[in-house]
Amino acid sequence: MNTSISIQDSLLPFLPLLYIAWADGILEKHEIDYIKNQIDDNNTITDATKQLISKWLDPSHPPSARELVYWKKYIKQHADVLDLSEKQDLYSLGTVLAKKPNLEEWANEKTKQSLQQIENYLGVSSHEAIRFIDDFNPALFKVDSNLKRSEAPYSKALKTLLQHGNTDLKNKVQSILDPHKEDIESHSEDLYSRRDKVLQWTLELADAGLGKLAYPSAYGGSDSMVQYAAVFEEMSKYDLSLTIKFGVHFGLFGGSVESLGTNYHHDKYLKDIGTMALPGCFAMTEMHHGSNVKALQTTAIYQPDDQSFIINTPTHNDRKTYIGNAAMHAQMATVFAQLIVDDEEHGIHAFLVPIRNKQGATMPGITIGDNGHKMGLNGVDNGTLHFNTVKIPKENLLNKFGDIDEEGQYTSPISSSSRRFFTMLGTLVGGRLCVPIAGNAAAKKALNMAVYFALDRKQFGPPGKPEQSIMDYPTHQKKLMPLIANAYAYDFAHEHLLREYTSHSDHDAQEIEALAAGLKALSTWNATDTIQTCREACGGKGYLSEMYFDRLKADTDIFMTFEGDNTVLLQLTAKSRLTYFKKQFGRMDWWDTLKYISNIASTNLTELNALVTRDTSQDHLLGDEFQLAAFTYREEYSLRTLAMRLNKKIKSGMDSYEAFLDVQVHLIDMASAYIDRIVLEQFIGAIKKQEQNSVKEVLTSLKNLYALHRIEEYKGWYLEHDYISGSKSLAINKLVSKLCKELKEESQHLVDAFDIPAHMTATALKFY
Ligand SMILES: Cc1cc2nc3c(=O)[nH]c(=O)nc-3n(C[C@H](O)[C@H](O)[C@H](O)COP(=O)(O)OP(=O)(O)OC[C@H]3O[C@@H](n4cnc5c(N)ncnc54)[C@H](O)[C@@H]3O)c2cc1C
Structure with missing residues (x-):
């Protein structure tokens, strides 16, 4: 029998209260x-x-299940028409249900208070109660978060500091990309329309003059790698496909013309590259040779008869692959190939090869393939290039480091082919500066989402009390705070490298390349760890595309591999450090150098003081002196053991290739320790430059957390090497947790300084 249910009018205002009282079980x-x-x-x-x-x-006559469902439906139907502000408590909700909301018995302060007291007694906060009523459709009760943006005394200065003097430029990028935010954040389009959109945004940025900033002013640029990198960082907050497409064209393609070419190439191409009238790509990697660039198989054979080169791909395995911009949009490629003149090989050189005409048709002799859908960066058209005896004029050799003279003879300002190769590659280091900056921007965006989410999100809590913010949980603080500290640490290190790069003399080039390689590796690994941790820190919501983590994870994943595989790069850093020492020791040969390194490092290492090893005082642990000493110790120790191992192996007759292979793991350890030390030094340096006390203070806490957390991560190593005692290790753990707790109070301000566009942050808070 289907009996109808009705509610008397005078009861309606109290209906939300009665529903809440009964809905979660038996009333006591x-x-x-x-x-x-x-x-x-x-x-x-x-x-x-x-x-x-x-x-x-009456507990002996509770509402039936049908009645409860009916009440709920009734409340929901009426709540549907409410503004967000009207859904904040049961009294407001009851007012809407009341047939006569002005009824004296209802519309008065006394009734309002009575209801609030009942809510409190039952242990249901209004907000939670409303959410409970609405469990069928959370979107119905979407309310803005209670979290308010506020500012700390250091907020403005910290934000300005992280802009590194490029605030106007960054605002310009935001003003260009903000109007595209819906398209940028869309997940619904196919591969080809996404690629097309990314191209359009790149062109828009080019029209605003942002692509050519690093080029010489004679070609419309600003001679500023620093400004170019600032644009790169800003774009990365929006769309990493855009960042990478932009980087491939202006940075890799344009950068190769600028760094490896001469005036002829600059005059002929740089202006058009700067406006993207000539879209290009950078074709180095081959199917069978990626990291091992020296062994590329594509050939460029000089033809003295008509002063041209024939570019050829010997086998299918030697086709260029993964080349950004190649599959659809590039008209010209910088192709890396083995130069052969008169049957003599001169090693890898770069050549400009037209691959499409202006109408987009592929040039004769060239086969272009499409790498198709990728794990990430699907707005970039990566593709393959196969050259079947393609003829290009002699002038298309980018001839700064190697040329063919009028007599058809090869000439080069650098006689050693190995040194020439490394010098050529060294000039292309710009990409290695920018990729980690983009990675750190992605990490900052992830941290911004995770912190806002954590401050607003509540789970569990003391019995009978409202649930508490997940940011109050020490495990959550320990997850997020050290990563915020890392983001600051790498930011200052990147800035240091950028400034060094733009002001260095040729003399320091190798050291800067080593730093760029190592920093790229550690910084991009940190970005990937950060994004994953932040995703987990946002629970199920973190898995939704609206929180960006899917794209951030997928798009930055390749940062570990392109612009040099991280493991390969760290070996380069380590070898370069050894060469650096060899240079310092003047005319010593390798053997003596290694012996010498082991000796100096041992002298420093024996200076360990037992009192210091056991000092657990806060003043000591929070001091730059202890932290730097600990980082330097790890670096010097690994340098010494590396030198000793190599020394022993070479002494026993092992050839140097085998010896380096045997110590590969130690090379990576040493390079990582070196980079860690530089990052800490730069953090300390950045703090010293600050004038405002509040900025100094908050940065010092972050620096302490970066340093102590790193030591904590390596505590096994420090304990094994008796650098710290067990009690000191425990004191460091404790201090890390304390710093995490203290910095949690600042977390919102710390991520606000990253200047992530507000509409992205708002996403983290849209929940109910
Ligand atoms: C999306 C995308 C975009 C790209 N864009 C471009 C582009 O525009 N232009 C371009 O020229 N290239 C581009 N690349 C290619 C990229 O630069 C290479 O993939 C990269 O240099 C690594 O080379 P590989 O793929 O041959 O890896 P491999 O060198 O084969 O590496 C495979 C594994 O072997 C390990 N390994 C290799 N050598 C050593 C060693 N000596 N010691 C220890 N371990 C080692 C590595 O650590 C790695 O884990 C792109 C790639 C991708 C996926």
Whole structure:
């Protein structure tokens, strides 16, 4: 029998309260008594209504399941028309249900208070209660977060500091990309339309003059790698496909023309590259040779008869692959090939090869393939290039480091082919500066989302009390705070490298390349760890595309591999450090150098002081002196053991290739320790430059967290090497947790300084 259910009008205002009271189970006697007392004591409520409420509070006649469903539906239907502000408590909700909302017994302060007290007694906060009513459709009750943006005394200065003097430029990028935010964040289009959109945004940035900033002013640029990198960072907050497409064209293709070409190439091409009138690509990697660039198989054979080169791909395995911009948009490629003149090989050189005409048709002799859908960066058209005896004029050799003279003879300002090769590659280091900056921007965006989410999100709590913010959990603080510290640490290190790069003399080039290689490796690994941790820190919501983590994870994943595989790069850093020492020791040969390194390092290492090893005082642990000493010790120790191992192997007759292979793991350890030390030094240096005390203070806490957390991560090593005692290790753990807790109070301000566009942050807070 289907009996209909109805609710008397005078009961309607109290319906949300009755529903909440019954919906989560059986009402206990003391709860019923409390509600009745509150209602009875309220002389603004009529006796008839009191009786009705009392009837519905009778435990021997609770509302049936059907009645509860009906009540809920009724409340929801009416709540649907409310503004967000009207859904904040049961009283407001009851007002909407009331047939006569102005009814005296309802519309008064006393009734409002009674209801609030009942809510409190039952342990349901209004917000939670409303959410409970609405469990069918959370979107219905979407309310803005209570979290308010506020500022700390250091906020403005910290934000400005992280802009590194490029605020206007960054604002310009935001103003160009903000209007595209819906398209940028769309997940619905196919591969080809996404690629097309990314091309359009790249062209828009080019039209605004942002692509050519690093080029010489004679070609419309600003001679500023620093500004170019600032644009790169800003774009990365929006779309990493855009960043990489932009980087491939202006940085890799344009950069190769600028660094490896001469005036002829600059005059002929740089202006068009700067406006993207001539879209290009950078074709180095081959199917069978990626990291091992020296062994590329594509050939460029000089033809003295008509002063041209024939570019050829010997086998299918030697085709260029993964080349950004190649599959659809590039008209010209910088192709890396083995130069052969008169049957003599001169090693890898770069050549400009037209691959498409202006209408987009592929040039004769060239086969272009499409790498198709990728794990990430799907707005970039990566493709393959196969050259079947393609003829190009002699002038298309980018001839700064090697040329063919009028007699058809090869000439080069650098006679050693190996040194020439490394010099050529060294000039292309710009990409290695920019990729980690983009990675750190992605990490900052992830941290921004995770921190905002954590401050707003509540789970569990003390019995009978509202749930508490997940940011209050020490495990959450320990997850996020060290990563915020890392983001700052790498930011300062990148900035240092950028400034060094733009002001260095040729003399320092090798050291800067070594630093760029190692920093790229550690910084991009940190970015990937950060994004993953932040995703987990946002629970299930972190898995939704609206939180960006899917794209951030997928797009930055390749940062570990392109612009040099991280493991390969760290070996380069380590070898370069050894060469650096060899240079310092003047005319010593390798053997003597290694012996010498082991000796100096040993002298420093024996200076360990037992008192220091056991010092657990905060002043000591939080001091630059201890932290730098600990980082330097790890670096010097690994340098010494590396030198000793190599020394022994070479002495026993092992050839140097085998010896280096045997110590590969130690090379990586040494390079990582070196980079860690530089990062800490730069953090300390950045703090020293600050004038505002509040900025100094917050940065010092972050620096302490970066340093102590790194030591904590390596505590096994420090304990093994007796650098710290067990009690000192425990004191460091404790201090790390303390710093995490203290910095949690600043977390919102710290991520605000990253200047992530507000609409992205808002996404983290849209929940209910
Ligand atoms: C999306 C994307 C875009 C790209 N864009 C371009 C582009 O525009 N232009 C271009 O020229 N290239 C581009 N690349 C290619 C990229 O630069 C190479 O993939 C990269 O240099 C690594 O080379 P590989 O793929 O041959 O890896 P491999 O060198 O084969 O590496 C495979 C594994 O072997 C390990 N390994 C290799 N050598 C050593 C060693 N000596 N010691 C220890 N371990 C080692 C590595 O650590 C790695 O784990 C792109 C690639 C991708 C995926």
